[in-house]
Amino acid sequence: MKRQIPLIITFIAGIVMIIQYFIPHEPFAGMQQLFNQWYLIIAAFAMILGIGNLLKIHSGRISRKTSGWGYSIVLLTGLTVMLISGLGWGIERGTFFFYLFWNLHIPMASTMFALLAFFVASASYRAFRARTIEATLLLIAAIVVMLSRVPLGGYIWSKIPFAGDWIMSYPNMAGQRAIMIGIALGTVSTSLRIILGIERTYLGGGK
Amino acid sequence: MFETIGIWIAALLTLCIFSFLYKDNPFYKFAEHLFIGVSAGYWACYYYHNVLQPNLFVPLFQEGRPIFIIPLVLGIMMLLHLVPKISWISRWPLAFIVGTYAGYYLITYLQTNALEQVTATLVPLVTFSSVVLFVGVTTGLVYFFFSKEHKGTFGGIAKFGIWFLMIAFGASFGYTVMARISLLIGRMTFLLKDWLHIIQ
Numbered sequence: 001m002k003r004q005i006p007l008i009i010t011f012i013a014g015i016v017m018i019i020q021y022f023i024p025h026e027p028f029a030g031m032q033q034l035f036n037q038w039y040l041i042i043a044a045f046a047m048i049l050g051i052g053n054l055l056k057i058h059s060g061r062i063s064r065k066t067s068g069w070g071y072s073i074v075l076l077t078g079l080t081v082m083l084i085s086g087l088g089w090g091i092e093r094g095t096f097f098f099y100l101f102w103n104l105h106i107p108m109a110s111t112m113f114a115l116l117a118f119f120v121a122s123a124s125y126r127a128f129r130a131r132t133i134e135a136t137l138l139l140i141a142a143i144v145v146m147l148s149r150v151p152l153g154g155y156i157w158s159k160i161p162f163a164g165d166w167i168m169s170y171p172n173m174a175g176q177r178a179i180m181i182g183i184a185l186g187t188v189s190t191s192l193r194i195i196l197g198i199e200r201t202y203l204g205g206g207k
Numbered sequence: 208m209f210e211t212i213g214i215w216i217a218a219l220l221t222l223c224i225f226s227f228l229y230k231d232n233p234f235y236k237f238a239e240h241l242f243i244g245v246s247a248g249y250w251a252c253y254y255y256h257n258v259l260q261p262n263l264f265v266p267l268f269q270e271g272r273p274i275f276i277i278p279l280v281l282g283i284m285m286l287l288h289l290v291p292k293i294s295w296i297s298r299w300p301l302a303f304i305v306g307t308y309a310g311y312y313l314i315t316y317l318q319t320n321a322l323e324q325v326t327a328t329l330v331p332l333v334t335f336s337s338v339v340l341f342v343g344v345t346t347g348l349v350y351f352f353f354s355k356e357h358k359g360t361f362g363g364i365a366k367f368g369i370w371f372l373m374i375a376f377g378a379s380f381g382y383t384v385m386a387r388i389s390l391l392i393g394r395m396t397f398l399l400k401d402w403l404h405i406i407q
Contacts (some may be wrong), residue, residue, distance in 0.1 A: 006298040010306035017310025035307045038278040042300045043264045045256040045282030049297075051247050052289050071236050075244035082248020085261025091256050103213035104220065105249050107397070108242040111224040113396045116388035118228055124384065133275070141377030149385050167378055170336045174343020177324050178368065179343070182351040184320035191313035191330045194305060202305050203298050 007197045014195035054079070079105075141167055218402040221394055343371040 089146030148164020193199035223238035286296035350368035
Protein backbone atom coordinates (compact mmCIF):
# COMPACT_ATOMS: atom_id res chain seq x y z
CA MET A 1 0.00 0.00 0.00
CA LYS A 2 2.83 2.38 0.87
CA ARG A 3 4.43 2.07 -2.58
CA GLN A 4 1.78 0.47 -4.80
CA ILE A 5 -0.91 3.15 -4.40
CA PRO A 6 1.49 6.04 -5.21
CA LEU A 7 2.57 4.13 -8.33
CA ILE A 8 -1.10 3.69 -9.37
CA ILE A 9 -1.78 7.41 -8.72
CA THR A 10 1.24 8.36 -10.84
CA PHE A 11 0.14 6.06 -13.65
CA ILE A 12 -3.47 7.32 -13.71
CA ALA A 13 -2.48 11.02 -13.46
CA GLY A 14 0.14 10.64 -16.21
CA ILE A 15 -2.13 8.68 -18.57
CA VAL A 16 -5.03 11.13 -18.07
CA MET A 17 -2.73 14.05 -18.96
CA ILE A 18 -1.62 12.27 -22.14
CA ILE A 19 -5.15 11.23 -23.15
CA GLN A 20 -6.62 14.70 -22.60
CA TYR A 21 -4.22 16.02 -25.24
CA PHE A 22 -5.31 13.50 -27.88
CA ILE A 23 -9.02 13.37 -26.93
CA PRO A 24 -10.16 16.93 -26.25
CA HIS A 25 -13.70 15.84 -25.32
CA GLU A 26 -15.50 15.21 -22.03
CA PRO A 27 -14.57 13.79 -19.57
CA PHE A 28 -10.96 14.51 -20.57
CA ALA A 29 -11.45 18.09 -21.80
CA GLY A 30 -10.66 20.51 -19.02
CA MET A 31 -8.71 17.85 -17.10
CA GLN A 32 -5.44 19.65 -17.73
CA GLN A 33 -6.76 22.90 -16.24
CA LEU A 34 -8.27 21.09 -13.26
CA PHE A 35 -5.11 19.06 -12.61
CA ASN A 36 -3.01 22.21 -13.00
CA GLN A 37 -5.17 23.89 -10.38
CA TRP A 38 -4.76 20.90 -8.06
CA TYR A 39 -1.02 20.91 -8.68
CA LEU A 40 -0.84 24.58 -7.62
CA ILE A 41 -2.80 23.81 -4.44
CA ILE A 42 -0.58 20.86 -3.50
CA ALA A 43 2.54 22.94 -4.32
CA ALA A 44 1.24 25.61 -1.92
CA PHE A 45 0.91 22.96 0.78
CA ALA A 46 4.47 21.84 -0.06
CA MET A 47 5.48 25.45 0.63
CA ILE A 48 3.78 25.25 4.04
CA LEU A 49 5.65 21.98 4.62
CA GLY A 50 8.92 23.76 3.83
CA ILE A 51 8.11 26.53 6.30
CA GLY A 52 7.16 23.93 8.91
CA ASN A 53 10.53 22.31 8.38
CA LEU A 54 12.29 25.68 8.70
CA LEU A 55 10.44 26.33 11.98
CA LYS A 56 11.31 22.85 13.27
CA ILE A 57 15.04 23.17 12.48
CA HIS A 58 15.52 26.70 13.81
CA SER A 59 13.35 26.34 16.92
CA GLY A 60 15.40 23.19 17.66
CA ARG A 61 18.62 25.19 17.30
CA ILE A 62 17.32 27.86 19.66
CA SER A 63 16.13 25.38 22.29
CA ARG A 64 19.44 23.44 22.13
CA LYS A 65 21.41 26.73 22.00
CA THR A 66 23.72 25.37 19.29
CA SER A 67 26.31 27.71 17.74
CA GLY A 68 24.70 30.57 15.83
CA TRP A 69 21.32 30.18 17.55
CA GLY A 70 21.00 33.95 17.68
CA TYR A 71 20.76 34.02 13.88
CA SER A 72 17.89 31.51 14.11
CA ILE A 73 16.01 34.08 16.21
CA VAL A 74 16.60 36.66 13.45
CA LEU A 75 15.29 34.21 10.84
CA LEU A 76 12.19 33.29 12.82
CA THR A 77 11.48 36.94 13.64
CA GLY A 78 11.63 37.87 9.94
CA LEU A 79 9.38 34.94 9.06
CA THR A 80 6.84 35.65 11.81
CA VAL A 81 6.59 39.38 11.11
CA MET A 82 6.08 38.74 7.38
CA LEU A 83 3.47 36.03 8.06
CA ILE A 84 1.48 38.09 10.57
CA SER A 85 1.51 41.23 8.41
CA GLY A 86 0.73 39.37 5.16
CA LEU A 87 -1.97 37.05 6.45
CA GLY A 88 -3.49 39.61 8.79
CA TRP A 89 -3.64 42.77 6.68
CA GLY A 90 -3.09 41.62 3.08
CA ILE A 91 -0.22 42.02 0.66
CA GLU A 92 -1.39 44.93 -1.49
CA ARG A 93 0.62 48.08 -2.11
CA GLY A 94 0.39 50.40 0.90
CA THR A 95 0.25 47.62 3.51
CA PHE A 96 2.96 46.97 6.12
CA PHE A 97 3.71 43.69 4.32
CA PHE A 98 4.45 45.61 1.13
CA TYR A 99 6.64 48.06 3.08
CA LEU A 100 8.71 45.14 4.39
CA PHE A 101 8.81 43.52 0.95
CA TRP A 102 10.00 46.76 -0.62
CA ASN A 103 12.59 47.73 1.99
CA LEU A 104 13.86 44.32 3.13
CA HIS A 105 13.16 41.61 0.59
CA ILE A 106 13.90 43.46 -2.67
CA PRO A 107 17.18 45.13 -1.54
CA MET A 108 18.49 41.90 -0.01
CA ALA A 109 17.49 39.74 -3.00
CA SER A 110 19.03 42.06 -5.58
CA THR A 111 22.21 42.54 -3.48
CA MET A 112 22.60 38.77 -3.13
CA PHE A 113 22.48 38.44 -6.93
CA ALA A 114 24.64 41.56 -7.43
CA LEU A 115 27.23 39.93 -5.17
CA LEU A 116 27.53 37.21 -7.79
CA ALA A 117 28.98 39.80 -10.21
CA PHE A 118 32.24 39.64 -8.22
CA PHE A 119 32.29 35.85 -8.14
CA VAL A 120 31.43 35.69 -11.84
CA ALA A 121 34.39 38.04 -12.46
CA SER A 122 36.77 35.71 -10.63
CA ALA A 123 35.26 32.69 -12.41
CA SER A 124 35.74 34.49 -15.74
CA TYR A 125 39.42 34.95 -14.97
CA ARG A 126 39.79 31.19 -14.59
CA ALA A 127 37.48 30.19 -17.47
CA PHE A 128 38.71 32.75 -19.98
CA ARG A 129 42.25 31.47 -20.36
CA ALA A 130 42.44 30.52 -24.02
CA ARG A 131 44.37 27.28 -23.66
CA THR A 132 42.26 25.16 -26.03
CA ILE A 133 40.08 25.84 -29.08
CA GLU A 134 36.94 25.25 -26.98
CA ALA A 135 38.03 27.75 -24.28
CA THR A 136 38.95 30.29 -26.99
CA LEU A 137 35.50 29.99 -28.60
CA LEU A 138 33.85 30.42 -25.20
CA LEU A 139 36.02 33.47 -24.52
CA ILE A 140 35.34 35.12 -27.90
CA ALA A 141 31.58 34.47 -27.78
CA ALA A 142 31.28 35.82 -24.21
CA ILE A 143 33.38 38.95 -24.90
CA VAL A 144 31.60 39.79 -28.17
CA VAL A 145 28.14 39.29 -26.57
CA MET A 146 29.12 41.40 -23.54
CA LEU A 147 30.57 44.21 -25.66
CA SER A 148 27.62 44.15 -28.05
CA ARG A 149 25.25 44.89 -25.15
CA VAL A 150 27.00 48.10 -24.02
CA PRO A 151 27.73 51.37 -25.91
CA LEU A 152 31.49 50.74 -25.52
CA GLY A 153 31.28 47.85 -28.01
CA GLY A 154 29.95 50.13 -30.75
CA TYR A 155 32.67 52.72 -29.98
CA ILE A 156 35.43 50.10 -30.32
CA TRP A 157 34.13 48.80 -33.65
CA SER A 158 30.78 49.68 -35.20
CA LYS A 159 30.14 46.05 -36.26
CA ILE A 160 30.41 44.56 -32.74
CA PRO A 161 26.67 45.01 -31.93
CA PHE A 162 25.83 43.25 -35.21
CA ALA A 163 28.36 40.46 -34.47
CA GLY A 164 26.82 39.99 -31.01
CA ASP A 165 23.32 39.71 -32.46
CA TRP A 166 24.54 37.25 -35.12
CA ILE A 167 26.24 35.04 -32.51
CA MET A 168 23.07 35.04 -30.42
CA SER A 169 20.81 34.27 -33.40
CA TYR A 170 22.82 31.54 -35.15
CA PRO A 171 25.76 29.70 -33.49
CA ASN A 172 24.28 30.24 -30.02
CA MET A 173 20.82 29.27 -31.22
CA ALA A 174 22.25 26.12 -32.83
CA GLY A 175 23.93 25.06 -29.56
CA GLN A 176 20.85 25.92 -27.51
CA ARG A 177 18.63 23.98 -29.91
CA ALA A 178 20.82 20.88 -29.73
CA ILE A 179 20.63 21.09 -25.92
CA MET A 180 16.85 21.66 -26.03
CA ILE A 181 16.25 18.67 -28.30
CA GLY A 182 18.49 16.52 -26.09
CA ILE A 183 16.62 17.63 -22.97
CA ALA A 184 13.26 16.99 -24.67
CA LEU A 185 14.21 13.45 -25.62
CA GLY A 186 15.52 12.83 -22.10
CA THR A 187 12.33 14.27 -20.59
CA VAL A 188 10.14 12.06 -22.78
CA SER A 189 12.01 8.89 -21.83
CA THR A 190 12.12 9.81 -18.12
CA SER A 191 8.39 10.69 -18.14
CA LEU A 192 7.58 7.34 -19.71
CA ARG A 193 9.70 5.53 -17.12
CA ILE A 194 7.91 7.41 -14.31
CA ILE A 195 4.40 6.78 -15.66
CA LEU A 196 5.12 3.10 -16.22
CA GLY A 197 6.57 2.75 -12.72
CA ILE A 198 10.10 1.86 -13.85
CA GLU A 199 11.57 5.03 -12.32
CA ARG A 200 10.61 5.10 -8.62
CA THR A 201 13.33 7.19 -6.96
CA TYR A 202 10.89 10.07 -6.34
CA LEU A 203 9.15 7.85 -3.76
CA GLY A 204 12.29 7.88 -1.61
CA GLY A 205 13.74 5.01 0.38
CA GLY A 206 12.02 2.71 2.82
CA LYS A 207 9.04 0.41 2.34
CA MET B 208 9.50 59.59 7.63
CA PHE B 209 8.60 55.93 6.98
CA GLU B 210 10.18 56.18 3.54
CA THR B 211 13.44 57.51 5.00
CA ILE B 212 13.54 54.73 7.61
CA GLY B 213 12.90 52.19 4.81
CA ILE B 214 15.78 53.58 2.72
CA TRP B 215 18.14 53.42 5.72
CA ILE B 216 17.14 49.84 6.50
CA ALA B 217 17.58 48.83 2.85
CA ALA B 218 20.97 50.59 2.66
CA LEU B 219 22.30 49.02 5.85
CA LEU B 220 21.15 45.55 4.76
CA THR B 221 22.78 46.11 1.36
CA LEU B 222 26.07 46.99 3.08
CA CYS B 223 25.73 43.97 5.40
CA ILE B 224 25.50 41.66 2.37
CA PHE B 225 28.33 43.39 0.50
CA SER B 226 30.52 42.93 3.60
CA PHE B 227 30.82 39.26 2.53
CA LEU B 228 33.28 40.45 -0.14
CA TYR B 229 35.76 41.00 2.68
CA LYS B 230 34.99 37.70 4.45
CA ASP B 231 32.16 35.83 6.14
CA ASN B 232 31.16 37.94 9.16
CA PRO B 233 28.30 38.42 11.67
CA PHE B 234 26.76 41.30 9.67
CA TYR B 235 26.48 39.13 6.58
CA LYS B 236 25.12 36.21 8.61
CA PHE B 237 22.51 38.49 10.17
CA ALA B 238 21.35 39.74 6.75
CA GLU B 239 21.48 36.22 5.29
CA HIS B 240 19.23 34.75 8.00
CA LEU B 241 16.88 37.72 7.88
CA PHE B 242 16.67 37.29 4.10
CA ILE B 243 15.75 33.61 4.41
CA GLY B 244 13.06 34.34 7.01
CA VAL B 245 11.60 37.28 5.11
CA SER B 246 11.67 35.35 1.81
CA ALA B 247 9.90 32.34 3.32
CA GLY B 248 7.29 34.63 4.86
CA TYR B 249 6.85 36.53 1.63
CA TRP B 250 6.31 33.39 -0.47
CA ALA B 251 3.97 31.87 2.12
CA CYS B 252 1.75 34.98 2.04
CA TYR B 253 2.02 35.17 -1.75
CA TYR B 254 0.90 31.54 -2.12
CA TYR B 255 -1.94 32.03 0.37
CA HIS B 256 -3.36 35.11 -1.36
CA ASN B 257 -2.64 34.21 -4.99
CA VAL B 258 -2.88 30.40 -5.05
CA LEU B 259 -4.85 28.95 -2.13
CA GLN B 260 -7.44 31.73 -1.95
CA PRO B 261 -8.54 31.77 -5.63
CA ASN B 262 -7.86 28.11 -6.48
CA LEU B 263 -9.04 26.34 -3.31
CA PHE B 264 -10.99 28.43 -0.81
CA VAL B 265 -13.16 30.29 -3.35
CA PRO B 266 -14.17 27.18 -5.42
CA LEU B 267 -14.66 25.01 -2.30
CA PHE B 268 -16.32 27.34 0.19
CA GLN B 269 -17.86 30.10 -1.94
CA GLU B 270 -18.76 28.33 -5.19
CA GLY B 271 -19.54 25.04 -3.43
CA ARG B 272 -17.54 22.72 -5.72
CA PRO B 273 -16.94 19.57 -3.62
CA ILE B 274 -14.38 18.14 -6.07
CA PHE B 275 -11.86 20.57 -4.55
CA ILE B 276 -11.90 18.50 -1.37
CA ILE B 277 -9.51 16.13 -3.22
CA PRO B 278 -6.60 18.63 -3.54
CA LEU B 279 -7.30 19.85 0.01
CA VAL B 280 -6.96 16.29 1.34
CA LEU B 281 -3.86 15.70 -0.82
CA GLY B 282 -2.38 18.94 0.50
CA ILE B 283 -2.98 17.92 4.11
CA MET B 284 -1.45 14.51 3.32
CA MET B 285 1.63 16.39 2.07
CA LEU B 286 1.98 18.06 5.49
CA LEU B 287 2.06 14.63 7.17
CA HIS B 288 5.65 14.38 5.94
CA LEU B 289 6.51 16.20 9.17
CA VAL B 290 5.21 13.24 11.23
CA PRO B 291 7.89 10.54 10.89
CA LYS B 292 5.60 7.55 11.70
CA ILE B 293 3.14 8.32 8.92
CA SER B 294 5.38 10.33 6.60
CA TRP B 295 4.83 7.72 3.86
CA ILE B 296 1.32 9.21 3.31
CA SER B 297 2.97 12.27 1.74
CA ARG B 298 3.95 9.99 -1.17
CA TRP B 299 0.36 10.11 -2.46
CA PRO B 300 0.24 13.86 -3.25
CA LEU B 301 3.83 13.65 -4.45
CA ALA B 302 2.83 10.82 -6.80
CA PHE B 303 -0.02 12.95 -8.13
CA ILE B 304 2.31 15.90 -8.84
CA VAL B 305 4.98 13.70 -10.44
CA GLY B 306 2.44 11.74 -12.54
CA THR B 307 0.60 14.86 -13.71
CA TYR B 308 3.73 16.61 -14.78
CA ALA B 309 5.30 13.50 -16.31
CA GLY B 310 2.24 13.18 -18.57
CA TYR B 311 2.10 16.91 -19.26
CA TYR B 312 5.82 17.28 -20.07
CA LEU B 313 5.89 14.12 -22.17
CA ILE B 314 3.59 15.83 -24.68
CA THR B 315 4.68 19.47 -24.37
CA TYR B 316 8.43 18.81 -24.45
CA LEU B 317 8.06 16.47 -27.39
CA GLN B 318 6.02 19.05 -29.24
CA THR B 319 7.75 22.33 -28.41
CA ASN B 320 11.32 21.41 -27.52
CA ALA B 321 11.83 18.55 -29.96
CA LEU B 322 9.48 18.61 -32.97
CA GLU B 323 9.15 22.38 -33.36
CA GLN B 324 12.89 22.91 -32.93
CA VAL B 325 13.61 20.26 -35.58
CA THR B 326 11.03 21.89 -37.90
CA ALA B 327 12.65 25.30 -37.40
CA THR B 328 16.07 23.82 -38.20
CA LEU B 329 15.07 21.96 -41.37
CA VAL B 330 14.83 25.01 -43.64
CA PRO B 331 16.28 25.57 -47.16
CA LEU B 332 20.02 26.20 -46.80
CA VAL B 333 20.09 29.38 -48.88
CA THR B 334 22.10 31.64 -46.57
CA PHE B 335 25.36 31.18 -44.70
CA SER B 336 23.52 31.73 -41.41
CA SER B 337 20.99 28.94 -42.10
CA VAL B 338 23.90 26.57 -42.92
CA VAL B 339 25.56 27.51 -39.61
CA LEU B 340 22.30 26.82 -37.78
CA PHE B 341 21.72 23.46 -39.46
CA VAL B 342 25.32 22.27 -39.05
CA GLY B 343 25.40 23.48 -35.42
CA VAL B 344 22.21 21.66 -34.40
CA THR B 345 23.17 18.44 -36.24
CA THR B 346 26.72 18.27 -34.91
CA GLY B 347 25.55 19.27 -31.43
CA LEU B 348 23.10 16.36 -31.45
CA VAL B 349 25.86 14.02 -32.66
CA TYR B 350 27.89 15.07 -29.60
CA PHE B 351 24.97 14.08 -27.34
CA PHE B 352 24.80 10.61 -28.90
CA PHE B 353 26.79 8.52 -26.44
CA SER B 354 25.80 5.05 -27.69
CA LYS B 355 28.73 5.15 -30.12
CA GLU B 356 32.31 5.92 -29.14
CA HIS B 357 33.44 9.41 -30.23
CA LYS B 358 36.25 8.25 -32.53
CA GLY B 359 37.21 8.77 -36.19
CA THR B 360 34.78 10.73 -38.41
CA PHE B 361 32.03 10.45 -35.81
CA GLY B 362 34.38 11.84 -33.16
CA GLY B 363 35.39 14.69 -35.50
CA ILE B 364 31.73 15.64 -36.07
CA ALA B 365 31.07 15.46 -32.31
CA LYS B 366 34.08 17.74 -31.71
CA PHE B 367 32.63 20.24 -34.16
CA GLY B 368 29.39 20.03 -32.15
CA ILE B 369 31.32 20.85 -28.96
CA TRP B 370 32.54 24.07 -30.60
CA PHE B 371 28.94 25.19 -31.15
CA LEU B 372 28.03 24.23 -27.62
CA MET B 373 31.01 26.26 -26.34
CA ILE B 374 29.83 29.31 -28.29
CA ALA B 375 26.35 28.84 -26.77
CA PHE B 376 27.84 28.55 -23.27
CA GLY B 377 30.05 31.61 -23.88
CA ALA B 378 27.06 33.67 -25.06
CA SER B 379 24.96 32.55 -22.06
CA PHE B 380 27.89 33.33 -19.75
CA GLY B 381 28.23 36.81 -21.29
CA TYR B 382 24.53 37.42 -20.80
CA THR B 383 24.68 36.27 -17.18
CA VAL B 384 27.65 38.53 -16.46
CA MET B 385 25.82 41.51 -17.96
CA ALA B 386 22.68 40.74 -15.89
CA ARG B 387 24.70 40.55 -12.66
CA ILE B 388 26.63 43.73 -13.50
CA SER B 389 23.38 45.59 -14.15
CA LEU B 390 22.08 44.44 -10.73
CA LEU B 391 25.33 45.68 -9.16
CA ILE B 392 24.91 49.05 -10.92
CA GLY B 393 21.35 49.15 -9.57
CA ARG B 394 22.52 48.61 -5.98
CA MET B 395 25.32 51.17 -6.35
CA THR B 396 22.83 53.69 -7.79
CA PHE B 397 20.55 53.04 -4.80
CA LEU B 398 23.36 53.62 -2.31
CA LEU B 399 24.82 56.69 -3.99
CA LYS B 400 21.59 58.31 -5.21
CA ASP B 401 18.66 57.31 -2.99
CA TRP B 402 20.58 56.93 0.27
CA LEU B 403 23.58 59.26 0.18
CA HIS B 404 22.34 61.70 -2.54
CA ILE B 405 25.91 61.89 -3.92
CA ILE B 406 24.77 61.49 -7.52
CA GLN B 407 21.64 62.96 -9.12
